[in-house]
Amino acid sequence: MITKEENELLTRVGPGTPAGELLRRYWHPVAVAGQLTEASPTHFVRILGEDLVLFKDKSGKVGLIADHCSHRGASLLYGRVEERGIACAYHGWLYDGQGNCLETPAEPADSRFHLTVKHRAYPVRRFLGMYWAYMGPMPAPEIPKYDVWVRRDGYHTLVVHPRIDCNWFQAMENSVDPAHLQILHQELTGRGRTPSSTTRGFTDDIAALDFFTFPHGIIKKRTYKNGIFDEHPLLFPTVLRVNNSTEIRVPIDDEHLMIFEPYFHHSANGEAKDAGEPAVEVVAPYKEPADALHPFTRFIWDRVPAQDTCAWETQGVVADREHERLATSDRGIVLLRELMVQQIARVQAGLDPLGLERDPDHAMIDTRLDQTLELMRQRGAAVQVRAM
Numbered sequence: 597m598i599t600k601e602e603n604e605l606l607t608r609v610g611p612g613t614p615a616g617e618l619l620r621r622y623w624h625p626v627a628v629a630g631q632l633t634e635a636s637p638t639h640f641v642r643i644l645g646e647d648l649v650l651f652k653d654k655s656g657k658v659g660l661i662a663d664h665c666s667h668r669g670a671s672l673l674y675g676r677v678e679e680r681g682i683a684c685a686y687h688g689w690l691y692d693g694q695g696n697c698l699e700t701p702a703e704p705a706d707s708r709f710h711l712t713v714k715h716r717a718y719p720v721r722r723f724l725g726m727y728w729a730y731m732g733p734m735p736a737p738e739i740p741k742y743d744v745w746v747r748r749d750g751y752h753t754l755v756v757h758p759r760i761d762c763n764w765f766q767a768m769e770n771s772v773d774p775a776h777l778q779i780l781h782q783e784l785t786g787r788g789r790t791p792s793s794t795t796r797g798f799t800d801d802i803a804a805l806d807f808f809t810f811p812h813g814i815i816k817k818r819t820y821k822n823g824i825f826d827e828h829p830l831l832f833p834t835v836l837r838v839n840n841s842t843e844i845r846v847p848i849d850d851e852h853l854m855i856f857e858p859y860f861h862h863s864a865n866g867e868a869k870d871a872g873e874p875a876v877e878v879v880a881p882y883k884e885p886a887d888a889l890h891p892f893t894r895f896i897w898d899r900v901p902a903q904d905t906c907a908w909e910t911q912g913v914v915a916d917r918e919h920e921r922l923a924t925s926d927r928g929i930v931l932l933r934e935l936m937v938q939q940i941a942r943v944q945a946g947l948d949p950l951g952l953e954r955d956p957d958h959a960m961i962d963t964r965l966d967q968t969l970e971l972m973r974q975r976g977a978a979v980q981v982r983a984m
């Protein structure tokens with residue numbers, strides 16, 4: 597267990613919070629690229645507790661700026677896009693993607709007042725079928741070239757999960773909690789087998805669980821008694837590579853989370869098959885009613901991510917870690933919390949945190965994807981054992 601203050605340190609994501617400042621050192625996806633169209637050129641984004649509007653102007657440039665207009669606060673979601681940016685619907689203040697105010701139409705013709713206005717704006721990049729935002733101090737780092745994101749010997753697809761109504765760190769702790777796979781997911785991952793005890797699930801298949809840090813986060817290693825092992829990296833701070841995909845967890849605010857999951861599908865002959873943007877699948881909500889919280893909703897346990905979401909949300913909107921009882925199988929969680937505290941301290945000391953890439957030409961990062969692809973081949977391509 598940890599103190600209330602330590603829990604706040606790990607979980608809070610707003611501007612000025614220790615974890616929020618750490619998370620602002622990394623790029624995060626905020627929308628599927630196809631969500632911005634000519635017919636619908638603005639898209640509301642809440643990320644790290646900040647309300648923003650993503651827009652594409654008529655020259656094709658994409659910007660991400662604060663939702664509330666600098667004039668008197670109307671939402672720019674309803675702004676009109678034009679060649680040079682987005683004009684607030686209320687009095688027409690026109691902003692470009694850098695947050696410069698280009699016009700204030702109701703002011704006298706010779707007014708220079710607009711030059712004094714600087715609207716909050718963040719850099720945006722398009723990558724892997726998504727728009728990504730960087731909300732930290734400049735210069736911005738690079739989006740890391742993880743193998744699963746940049747490999748070309750196959751093709752990519754993108755899964756967008758339903759909004760998760762709890763704090764982001766519950767999802768990340770789950771990523772270093774391999775013991776739950778054989779219990780929580782026993783009906784869905786048993787591949788036709790029935791466990792002799794639903795309490796133990798398939799726990800007795802496991803010989804050892806190990807955890808170690810590496811230059812991009814934490815690797816959890818699950819060794820089975822039949823000699824097979826898998827290693828799934830938590831790519832610090834918000835990504836879990838699981839099989840041939842990465843779950844990218846993006847904190848909306850302290851109490852909500854969005855998850856984008858790009859997949860890499862290896863082609864048997866190594867042929868590059870990416871053509872245009874990845875195909876996108878939007879997953880239906882995992883609970884009914886979709887907008888309610890436990891206990892006023894019921895989770896639908898037909899998929900592994902639904903079971904995980906159920907575990908995370910029912911821990912509480914922000915899990916109470918003052919009264920938990922950690923055991924030996926939770927040592928990955930302890931390791932992650934220690935890593936977070938260390939990396940928060942690095943940021944506070946003015947240093948780059950773990951895994952930040954500043955060289956635009958950095959080499960592809962090996963997340964041990966090949967090993968996982970080989971394991972998937974051994975198990976049969978049709979079997980997707982999601983080892984979250």
Ligand code: FES
Nearest residue numbers: 665667668684687
């Ligand atoms: S509130 Fe936006 S221009 Fe007035």
Ligand SMILES: [Fe+2]
Nearest residue numbers: 777904983984
């Ligand atoms: Fe899981």
